Amino acid sequence: MTNTTGAKIRDKQGNTWLYSDTVKDHFFNPRNILFAGEEDKYDADAMGRVGSPACGDEMVLWLKIDPKTEKIADCKWQTFGCGSAIASTSMLSVMLSENGGMTIEDALKLKPQDIMERLGGLPNRKIHCSVLGDKALQAAVNDWYRKTGQHDKIITKGAKIIDDKLNITDHDIEEAVLEGAKTLEDVQKKLKVGVATPEAIPEIEQLIRFYSEKYYGAE
Amino acid sequence: MSFPKKPENKRTVYFDHAATTYVDDVVLEEMQPYFSDIYANPSGLYAIGREVNGALEDARRRIAQILHTLPDTIFFTGGGTESDNMAILGVVRKHEKNGKHIITTKIEHHAVLYPCEYLEKHGFEVTYLTPDEQGFVTPKQVKEALRADTILVSVMYANNEIGTVEPLADIGRELLKWRKENNTKYPYFHTDACQAAGAFDLDVEKLHVDLMTINASKLYGPKGVGILYKHRNVSIEPIIFGGGQERGLRSGTENVPGIVGFAKALEMAQENNEVENKRLTELRNYFWERLDKEIPKMRLNGPALDKEDLRLPNNLNVSVLDIEGEALLLYLDEYGIVCSTGSACTSESLDPSHVLLACGLPYEYAHGSLRFTLGKRTTKEDIDYSMKYLPGIVDILRKISPVNLQEDAKKNTHPQYLQ
Numbered sequence: 001m002t003n004t005t006g007a008k009i010r011d012k013q014g015n016t017w018l019y020s021d022t023v024k025d026h027f028f029n030p031r032n033i034l035f036a037g038e039e040d041k042y043d044a045d046a047m048g049r050v051g052s053p054a055c056g057d058e059m060v061l062w063l064k065i066d067p068k069t070e071k072i073a074d075c076k077w078q079t080f081g082c083g084s085a086i087a088s089t090s091m092l093s094v095m096l097s098e099n100g101g102m103t104i105e106d107a108l109k110l111k112p113q114d115i116m117e118r119l120g121g122l123p124n125r126k127i128h129c130s131v132l133g134d135k136a137l138q139a140a141v142n143d144w145y146r147k148t149g150q151h152d153k154i155i156t157k158g159a160k161i162i163d164d165k166l167n168i169t170d171h172d173i174e175e176a177v178l179e180g181a182k183t184l185e186d187v188q189k190k191l192k193v194g195v196a197t198p199e200a201i202p203e204i205e206q207l208i209r210f211y212s213e214k215y216y217g218a219e
Numbered sequence: 220m221s222f223p224k225k226p227e228n229k230r231t232v233y234f235d236h237a238a239t240t241y242v243d244d245v246v247l248e249e250m251q252p253y254f255s256d257i258y259a260n261p262s263g264l265y266a267i268g269r270e271v272n273g274a275l276e277d278a279r280r281r282i283a284q285i286l287h288t289l290p291d292t293i294f295f296t297g298g299g300t301e302s303d304n305m306a307i308l309g310v311v312r313k314h315e316k317n318g319k320h321i322i323t324t325k326i327e328h329h330a331v332l333y334p335c336e337y338l339e340k341h342g343f344e345v346t347y348l349t350p351d352e353q354g355f356v357t358p359k360q361v362k363e364a365l366r367a368d369t370i371l372v373s374v375m376y377a378n379n380e381i382g383t384v385e386p387l388a389d390i391g392r393e394l395l396k397w398r399k400e401n402n403t404k405y406p407y408f409h410t411d412a413c414q415a416a417g418a419f420d421l422d423v424e425k426l427h428v429d430l431m432t433i434n435a436s437k438l439y440g441p442k443g444v445g446i447l448y449k450h451r452n453v454s455i456e457p458i459i460f461g462g463g464q465e466r467g468l469r470s471g472t473e474n475v476p477g478i479v480g481f482a483k484a485l486e487m488a489q490e491n492n493e494v495e496n497k498r499l500t501e502l503r504n505y506f507w508e509r510l511d512k513e514i515p516k517m518r519l520n521g522p523a524l525d526k527e528d529l530r531l532p533n534n535l536n537v538s539v540l541d542i543e544g545e546a547l548l549l550y551l552d553e554y555g556i557v558c559s560t561g562s563a564c565t566s567e568s569l570d571p572s573h574v575l576l577a578c579g580l581p582y583e584y585a586h587g588s589l590r591f592t593l594g595k596r597t598t599k600e601d602i603d604y605s606m607k608y609l610p611g612i613v614d615i616l617r618k619i620s621p622v623n624l625q626e627d628a629k630k631n632t633h634p635q636y637l638q
Contacts, residue, residue: 027546028222028553035618053583053622056543056563056571060621078621082545082562086619205570209582 020120023087030086032093034062034076042076046147048139051132055210057081059089061136063096065144071101081132084122088130091115092137104141108155110134131203135160162207163200168193170207177211184208223611226554232601234558236437236533236594237379237414242480243439243595249483250441253476261473262464271475278482285489286431286448287422294447294465295478299413299434301459302447303330303373305469306409306430309455310371311338318368318405324348324356325577326383327375331411332573335373348374352579353522354383355529358393365397369406376415376426380561380574380590381521382534384415391427407453413437413445417488418496418532429453433485435477439595440484444477499532499593500524506591506602507535513610516540516626520575520588533593536561536575538584540624542616544571547589550616554608561588583624 019027034042044062051058057080064074075096079089092115096102102110112131116122122130138155145153160170168191181187184205188195193204242250253274259265261272276290283290296302307321323335325347335345346364348356361372372394377384387410394408409430412421416433423431430453434445449455449468461470488495504524510517520536522529539547544560551558561572563586570576571585580588 027549030619033619036620036623037618049621053541053586053624054581056582056586058620058622078619080541080620080622081543083549085543086546 019083019087019122022091022118022120023084023122026087026090026119027083030090032074032076032090032097034078036078044076046140046144048136048141048143050135050139051080052210052213053080054213055206057085057132059085059132059136061089061093061133061140063140063144065104066101067148070104072096072104072107073101077136082126084126084130085132087119088112088115088122088133089136091118092133094118096137104144107137108141110137131160162203163191163193163197173204173207174211177208181208182212222550222615223554223608226604226608229555230601230604231555232557232597232605234556234591234593234597234601234605236597237531237590237592238559239436239442240439240594241596242441243484243487245487246440246480246484250476250480253479258475261475262462274479275473275475278478281482282446282485285421285485287424288448289451291466292448292451294449294469295473295481296445296447296469297471297474298436298443298445299328299411299432300330300445302432302434302445303328303409303411304334305447305455305458306432306449307331307334307338307371307373308458309468310407310409310430310453311343312456312458313454314370314405314407315343318366318370319343320346320366320369321371321373322346322348322361322364322369322406323373324350324375324385326350326354326378326380326574327373328379328411328413331373331375350383350578354378354381354574354578355522356385356390358386358389361390362393362397365394365406367401371409372406373409373411376410376412376419376431377531378521378574379414380572381536381578382414382531383522384419384529384531387426387428395427404452407450414531416485418492421489423448423450430455435481435484438481438484438488441477441480444474444481446481495595496527496532499597500527502593502597502599502602503533503535503591505599506593506605507537509602509606510537510609513606514539514613516624518584518626520578520580520584531592533597535591535593536588537591538580538588539613540584540587540626541620541622542587542613544587544589546616547587547612550612551605551609554612556605556608558592559590561590562586583622 042062045065046063049060060078062076063072066073075093077089077093079086096107112134115130115133142154162168162170172191173187176187176190181190187193187208257271259267259271261275279290279293283293296305319342321335321343323331339345348360350356374385374390376387391408407429410428411432413432413434417438429450431448436442457468459470464470464473507524518538520538544562548560561575563571575585575588
């Protein structure tokens, strides 16, 4: 994982600001927000919602798309999440809509790392806070494809790689949970996921909790 | 976007006294000579060493007096975490041949929980009692968990996150009864009293505890100094080896300035605790009344505020629905308002506060929790200043949040996720 410039890990008391200036700027001056209650006025062409407050992050992304060029003419968002999550969403919205807007095709190629680079890096343990953006985008684009009858282009299997050493995706973890795994240890028994990539463990744990809750209900 | 206008005269309003306090001027003054003037090794046999040793023993005697015990039951350590580790690992190493079961609670500080988890990996069994939704465990729960091989029970005096004051004396009596009935000296009873030490009675005879942890840095004393009280009849093994200080149980030259400061700080806190508890309770309740009235969808976590002996007087823990705690904390910091959160984003794992979860708070509420802990310098003006900005910040963060939770947890539909 990259941890480029500026950002350092916050101390446990949270008394020192150690994010990069760009993160701070986007956190305190988030761009392209659609205020709660004004959603209907915006008249979006597509919408994607991901995450849940139980996981600590939830995000909604609205797109206005030029049907001829399939460029993102404008985009708005709302986020429930920490400083990194808010800053990452804000930066994503800028990247999608700047310079006349990205084409959908290019937008789908964006990776969390691209957002992080533009933010001047995030502390390693905050990286998971920035991974929802590309999922929200995928969901919104799927919504667009559905509305415009391009069903063949819909990608419902996000298949996000969680452990790049073993090529394990979120769907593998979903499967493991469906097969009865309840804890990280259970999942590791099945998949060995995160053994070689301990930095992936927070995200794995989040997925385990999410899928457990999705399929078996809240504790 | 309109966040509240930044204050012209930004002040720092410190609401994190449960994390640590500043050092009181009087305490600092008391410590001052022991850095550069009266600095000799207290174990030294020469006159200036004996002088330092005198100060050390004087501090021990004064602390013992407050605990209603004898000086030789007080052991100085490097802080609360070390004392907790020393109590648990010390008892276990000495007595494991007589039993490998420990009882504690799910809401202990990690300085207790992690040694227990470590021991679980080394052949011990640990029962973690689940508190009720306000954080209380009962003597009955402890009793029901007792086994013939239980060698230690560790229950905190007051919880650091939600302020719950546990019924130590009642639990202690239950344990005495068990020991008598079963004709055994086990289990020993340890308590982490770090949060309670400034506010409540520390009489170890009344509390019926065998081991008690206190540290100075939450009492307006210095950081890096704590004590472990150990009943004379309880033997433990050391966890730190070396020069044999503290009667062989805690090697290392004593932190004399810190210890002198600790004694002074503890005396001052205990002398004035009735008046100060009342003042803090009133301020804290005023804060909550304003929060509850001026910000919609606020939830109080922990015990009710009207039961004075059941909650730390300086503790306020709330969940601000629809907002993630770290984001709110960082915004408040911009206005000089300092507090802490049980949100996952400030923890090492992705889980929010283990205390709030153990009390049955749903994840989505725990992620939006804030803890305000008041202190000696906190005034009504500090709260009024905070309330000038808090509602506006909450309002904006709610406007950028897609979440709209119900105050009644049962009414929340199940969250969706990207497929």
